[in-house]
Amino acid sequence: MNRLLIFCLALLPALAHAEPIVLGVHSHTPPFEWRQNGIDTGLHVDLSQRLARRLGKDLQVRRHTFQTLLDKLERQEVDLVVAVSPVDRRRDLPQSDPIFTTFAKAYSLPSQPYITDWAQLAGMRIAVKTGSFVDVFLRGRDWPFEIVPVDLYETGFRRLQAGQVDLVIAEQYVARRLQPKYDRVHSASDPLIYGSFNFVSYQGNQALIDEINLQLRQMKISGEYDRLLNQWLGVGREKVDLEATQDRYTVAAYAVAIISMIGMLVTWRMSRGLKARDSELRKELVQRRKAENGYALLSRQFQSVLDGLPHGIALYDAQRNRLWGNDKAEAFLTVKHRLSNARGPLDLDAGILVVLKHGQPLVEHYQDDQGRHWEIRFQPLLQRQVVVMGLEITEQVQLRHENEKASRLASLGELSAGVAHEINNPTGLILQQVALLADALPDLLPACDAYEQDDPFWQIAGLPPQRALAELQHCQESIQDSARRISTIVSDLKRYAQPDHDHVTQEVCLNDVVETALRLTTNQHKAFELHTTLFEGLPAIQAQQQAMEQVLINLLQNACHALPTEHGQLWVRTGLIDAQPFIEVEDNGHGMSAEIRERITEPFFTTRRAEGGTGLGMAVCARILAEHNAKMTIDSIPGQGTRIRILFSPEALA
DSSP: OHHHHHHHHHHHHHHHTSSOEEEEEOOOBTTTBEEETTEEESHHHHHHHHHHHHTTOOEEEEEOOHHHHHHHHHTTSOSEEEEEEETTOOOSSOBOSOSEEEEEEEEEOTTSOOBOSGGGGTTOEEEEETTSHHHHHHTTSOOSSEEEEESSHHHHHHHHHTTSOSEEEEEHHHHHHHGGGOTTOEEOBSOOEEEEEEEEOOTTOHHHHHHHHHHHHHHHHHTHHHHHHHHHHOSSSOOOOHHHHHHHHHHHHHHHHHTTTTOHHHHHHHHHHHHHHHHHHHHHHHHHHHHHHHHHHHHHHHHHHHHHSSSEEEEEOTTOOEEEEOTTHHHHHSSGGGOEETTEEOOHHHHHHHHHHHOOOEEEEEEOTTSOEEEEEEEEETTTEEEEEEEEOHHHHHHHHHHHHHHHHHHHHHHHHHHHHHHHHHHHHHHHHHHHHHHHHHHHHHHHHHHHHHOTTOOBTTBOHHHHHHHHHHHHHHHHHHHHHHHHHHHHHHHHHSOOTTOOOEEEOHHHHHHHHHHHTHHHHTTSEEEEEOOTTOOOEEEOHHHHHHHHHHHHHHHHHHSOSSSOEEEEEEEEETTEEEEEEEEOSOOOOHHHHHHTTSTTOOSOTTTTOOSOHHHHHHHHHHHTTEEEEEEEETTTEEEEEEEEOGGGBO
16 A cells, blocks of 8 residues: 555656647757757747746757748647747737847848838848748738748858848848858848747647746746846847857867966966956946846836827837837827828828928828817937827817907907997987977978968979878888887897896796797788797796897797798797706798808808898897806708707706
């Protein structure tokens, strides 16, 4: 029994590691992954071993070509491969958080010009390693150059030196180790594609990637990840090639062994120099760590400031690729296809090209399909990059329009008061003189009769006396009516310009207001079919009786003007909506367009200018209703009629 127990305990470690993680390696690129003395080593192998230990599993390393590893990954014979992916797109397979960043750039022969733009590659033959992050970045897009697939970057360099291709776009760590073997190949551009090393697994193995991400993040939090990077890559520079270093030190060791007797002094002096250099390097390391910490803090602060700005900010390169954006960038990028102005729809690519060409900032205002206003700003940066900033300015535009409208209305009110005062004096004089003329005409009638008996051929203004007096009577009445109309218009103008805030209010029944207004407008609506619906028990409001009658009379007159001569119908209603009283006037007239509805309460705006309309009636109504805490809504359809409802707020109740 004891032997069986011991046997089971011995099996537990094996059972715990029954399913090891299989890591595929393919490169010979220190310090990432390479074989040294028959053992695979490097940053990727070391990191994978630590992750496997954290997951309680063994790690098995399989070395093959990159394409073979991709095939084995698809057949699930390999669990993980470390590959580089472009920073702005992911591979189709599950992949982990970034391990380390890198980039790719162009390499050419000395006869080729320096590459600053993708457009310079038009018509060239470009060697690209199959399955690399350069291949992933270029795949699925139309390019103006010919892509020549190669199995290795070294194959691309060999074909470049042989003149079989014009350029090679390669990852920089590999290219730096290949360049000494191909002395005619040199760097021909700044970084074109940014990428990051990631663990890649097969489809359906997302759970393993999630576990790796969890452990990888814990390693970063604990500092183990940074220590590992410092061990293999150093601080701020690539780690030296360990194989080459080992070979050099082996030769040096043999040489030292041979001349050890005569080299003791040299060794002692070198030791002192190395100690001094080690001290300097340690100090430099401390300073660099402080600088890196300060840079990281500054970067976080800068990111926080950019995220806090009201603008959405996005950074684009010369190829119109978005490199970065703050939190608010999506706000205008999601609606950019719906933005337009007088020159047409928003074209980000065209704006970026214009700014890159002229080097000057560009500011445009646009409007989307929902009526919102946007300000789009293009700002050039160094290295042929452009910052695009978007900000919704709907509220600012509305405030500006309201301010302009308020300024116009204020000026109009002052002008109206002056005009009303100037017109009122001659109008009063006319009414006085017409009254005198009205009193004089009846007194002149006997005299005219007597004079006509003496001279039967006597005429007044070329007319017989009786007819002339009738015409004078008619003229007197016309002048009096016109003067009274002028006086009414002036009163309305003064009412609009200087509302009477001191007028005493009283309890007013809206049903009484309706009945009074209908009596006063009988001549206007008697030709039409009138429907009156008055709500019994309507609560009284605190208002100015005459002002309410003036508002309703104006609405009834406007409705009668809009009605057709035949089959015209007019509805007047009172009622309650959520315990708020209302008056409603509806007609089946010609209706109003949206543009007219929007301007109906503007002073001096009228559609009946030819018929003598002043455009003050609805403006005065709007002013009176505002003073009485009432809201006027207008529903109108051209050709079908108009309904105007006046709703009084609870504050207006008596």
